[in-house]
């Protein structure tokens with residue numbers, strides 16, 4: 208949780224300092240005032256990268272040399288991030304330089320809900336795997352081990368394929384790849400079952416129109432159901448050689464929740480799709496709390512797009528009941544104050560500065 212946030216020279220924000228509330232933080236302002244930039248700053252701090260650009264130089268304010276984001280996290284541990292056009296990215300956690308970005312991610316379990324999150328269903332499986340693996344990364348320590356090992360072995364197998372090595376040499380990697388792959392599948396399956404339970408509960412509150420619906424998990428492991436990964440790799444090695452890479456495996460997994468046995472994209476309105484995605488992220492936050500006793504951060508960019516007043520209020524009400532610190536942007540100044548006044552704050556942003564706040 209962030210208790211203090213200070214930024215400088217980030218996009219149109221020259222200098223800004225806020226004291227976020229532990230619950231809901233509403234960030235209100237006109238188009239182009241700097242709301243999304245504020246979320247971008249928090250995202251940078253939690254993950255070491257932006258969600259808008261790969262090139263951090265674009266995030267540095269025009270004409271400036273370096274941006275800085277500084278915050279206090281749980282137990283008042285200071286985190287600081289600096290990106291300089293000449294010297295690049297530097298991160299300090301508790302005043303010591305940080306070598307691995309994943310250490311930062313562990314400190315701040317953070318999920319982004321972008322304005323276009325209803326596109327979740329249209330985007331490729333990679334995006335859905337990322338969402339699922341985010342949760343596993345935070346609650347299941349062995350997942351990270353299996354996934355990192357799996358990726359390394361996959362790279363080695365793929366490079367053996369590209370170098371036109373003998374089939375025997377390619378197959379040397381099969382057993383290890385499979386054993387990590389099968390573990391990843393088990394962990395993902397377990398996490399999805401938990402996620403589905405929390406999701407159903409949250410989604411029916413957010414979207415009463417579907418409160419009677421039944422949701423079911425559809426999970427594809429990344430290889431045919433009736434075989435093990437090891438058998439599949441053995442049977443498909445000639446195909447892989449032709450393709451130039453390993454096609455089957457945990458890196459090709461996909462999942463969805465069906466509503467009354469139908470793919471949500473075939474029946475849901477955009478607003479309902481957005482609520483669906485919101486409920487997923489909220490469910491992950493809840494699981495993270497239950498399993499790791501970690502509160503997480505949700506960045507919700509543009510709550511008002513696709514959602515009417517009534518549903519926005521439902522989202523705020525559900526969020527205020529969760530162990531989540533949220534940062535929510537909107538251009539709608541009438542967006543009502545969330546329920547628990549003591550745990551929430553409102554910040555009005557104008558031309559990259561806070562013009563007014565109450566918390």
Ligand SMILES: Nc1ncnc2c1ncn2[C@@H]1O[C@H](COP(=O)(O)OP(=O)(O)O)[C@@H](O)[C@H]1O
Nearest residue numbers: 218219238239240241242243244265267268269
């Ligand atoms: N590197 C930069 N330096 C200064 N201003 C920038 C930079 N990059 C983008 N901007 C401007 O910052 C403003 C704030 O953008 P944004 O945070 O997306 O606004 P909002 O989300 O409030 O609509 C925009 O006017 C944008 O053009």
Ligand SMILES: [Mg+2]
Nearest residue numbers: 242243244509
């Ligand atoms: Mg914006």
